[in-house]
Amino acid sequence: MRKSLIMGVGVTVCAAALTGLSTAAQAREAVITSVTVTPSTVIQSATNRKTVTVQVHTSAETDDVTADLQPVKGSGGTVIVLKKTAPGVWTGSGFIYNFEAPGPWNVDIDAIDYEADGPDASKTVRISVKRNISLSKFKASSTKVKKGRKFTLSGTLKRWDGSYQYVGYKGQKVTFYFKKKGAKTYAYAGSTTTVSGGKFTKKVTASKSGTWQARYAGSSIYVAAVSATTGVTVH
Numbered sequence: 001m002r003k004s005l006i007m008g009v010g011v012t013v014c015a016a017a018l019t020g021l022s023t024a025a026q027a028r029e030a031v032i033t034s035v036t037v038t039p040s041t042v043i044q045s046a047t048n049r050k051t052v053t054v055q056v057h058t059s060a061e062t063d064d065v066t067a068d069l070q071p072v073k074g075s076g077g078t079v080i081v082l083k084k085t086a087p088g089v090w091t092g093s094g095f096i097y098n099f100e101a102p103g104p105w106n107v108d109i110d111a112i113d114y115e116a117d118g119p120d121a122s123k124t125v126r127i128s129v130k131r132n133i134s135l136s137k138f139k140a141s142s143t144k145v146k147k148g149r150k151f152t153l154s155g156t157l158k159r160w161d162g163s164y165q166y167v168g169y170k171g172q173k174v175t176f177y178f179k180k181k182g183a184k185t186y187a188y189a190g191s192t193t194t195v196s197g198g199k200f201t202k203k204v205t206a207s208k209s210g211t212w213q214a215r216y217a218g219s220s221i222y223v224a225a226v227s228a229t230t231g232v233t234v235h
Helices: 002-027
Strands: 032-038 041-044 049-058 064-071 078-081 083-086 089-097 103-112 121-131 133-140 150-160 166-168 173-180 187-193 199-205 210-216 230-234
Touching: 032 103, 032 121, 041 049, 041 089, 049 064, 049 103, 064 089, 078 089, 133 210, 133 230, 150 173, 150 210, 173 199, 187 199
Parallel strands: 041 121
Antiparallel strands: 032 049, 049 089, 064 078, 064 103, 083 089, 103 121, 133 150, 150 166, 150 199, 173 187, 173 210, 210 230
């Protein structure tokens, strides 16, 4: 009788312990609290590849974290297996190459707790991949002009084409800004459109001495660009 009572108690205790373990497992799950991707905009250029670093903060029980980087459209992508660098902190780096698709990219984070009964934790953040722009050779046809006379501003706009070279960017709007002598800010002074080879020109009537600058506003796949300045003295 005593033996069977002891055995009965023993079975009851084991069942309770198993129930507790099951409840604890169900209560546990991987949780992603924050994701940081650096840089948030990757600029493709003549440099073969750019490093992207992902840091994820999770619940302490998380066992593994991966980051899958993929373009929304086009080819490319990489998977980064993150390493635990502190309790609940996971960090890893990968590369985006200069020939991969530009535009928005998704960074899909997956965090796993192998002892949890629930699903893995996931989160998606978005970064931008853009190709570089060169706005070069900006100059005035003359740096000293008589008031009322015309002079010409010119330059070249080129884009990184994803195949190891910069090429002229035709059909793009370039705006001009002027800062008169003694002023602190630039004012809009017109625009033009690039032609073959990305070349652009604009005739200007000289009125005041100051500094000129050309700008390209950028797009969803190309970065904005600002030229070097050129000074013109009006006499």
